[in-house]
Amino acid sequence: MSDEARLKILLVGPVKAGKSMIANYLAGVSQNLQGDYHGTVALRILEFEREIATTKKQWQGATKKVQIELWDCSGDRKYENGWSAIKEGADGVVIVFNPENKKAENEIQNWHNHFVQTQGLKDNQCMILAHNSSGEATAPKFNKKLPHSLSKVPLFNTSLDTDAELTRNEFDNLVNSVSKEKFEKRDNEELSILGE
Numbered sequence: 001m002s003d004e005a006r007l008k009i010l011l012v013g014p015v016k017a018g019k020s021m022i023a024n025y026l027a028g029v030s031q032n033l034q035g036d037y038h039g040t041v042a043l044r045i046l047e048f049e050r051e052i053a054t055t056k057k058q059w060q061g062a063t064k065k066v067q068i069e070l071w072d073c074s075g076d077r078k079y080e081n082g083w084s085a086i087k088e089g090a091d092g093v094v095i096v097f098n099p100e101n102k103k104a105e106n107e108i109q110n111w112h113n114h115f116v117q118t119q120g121l122k123d124n125q126c127m128i129l130a131h132n133s134s135g136e137a138t139a140p141k142f143n144k145k146l147p148h149s150l151s152k153v154p155l156f157n158t159s160l161d162t163d164a165e166l167t168r169n170e171f172d173n174l175v176n177s178v179s180k181e182k183f184e185k186r187d188n189e190e191l192s193i194l195g196e
């Protein structure tokens with residue numbers, strides 16, 4: 001199996017949705033959830049490692065280290081000119097939105113069209129987070145039906161205050177499926193070259 005296991009995953013969605021808070025949490029950057037809001041200037045890239053279980057028969061039970069490049073993009077449309085370059089070569093996409101936004105479905109559709117559909121990524125290379133950025137345990141959850149084209153994309157209600165683990169676990173699941181898409185194809189090619 002190749003040693004080089006690197007994934008580029010984008011975090012996109014409207015301003016103030018909670019992308020940078022989620023990115024910091026996943027990368028293990030310490031932060032104050034109640035701190036002041038500082039909008040991301042264009043883009044920041046966080047790098048960290050994840051260990052995932054391999055699903056291939058030959059390596060059953062083994063784990064594999066994957067280097068993650070998490071591209072935490074500003075949701076501000078004033079940076080839109082850079083989005084085409086940002087999405088180039090993305091292996092996976094996380095769309096974050098505020099479930100209290102009445103037009104959320106349209107909004108998700110737009111982000112999905114731009115960053116997922118145009119890249120030819122599959123449903124399992126994307127996830128949608130209805131993120132509670134209020135810190136209130138009683139904040140309403142998103143339970144509306146998404147348009148047909150999004151119905152198979154995994155969607156989770158997340159909160160870093162009440163259930164941060166869920167965000168981490170579902171991110172790991174995404175890394176797993178994105179990794180499978182990318183590396184198993186390549187590993188299979190290598191094995192067939194080696195005649196195994």
Ligand SMILES: Nc1nc2c(ncn2[C@@H]2O[C@H](COP(=O)(O)OP(=O)(O)OP(=O)(O)O)[C@@H](O)[C@H]2O)c(=O)[nH]1
Nearest residue numbers: 015016017018019020021037039040075133135160
């Ligand atoms: N308590 C709490 N507050 C959150 C959480 N997520 C986001 N917030 C609040 O929402 C604000 C905006 O979150 P950010 O992560 O900066 O938003 P963003 O999506 O990165 O926004 P842009 O960079 O402008 O696109 C933060 O400053 C926090 O006040 C959360 O899980 N818990």
Ligand SMILES: [Mg+2]
Nearest residue numbers: 019020039040
């Ligand atoms: Mg941000």
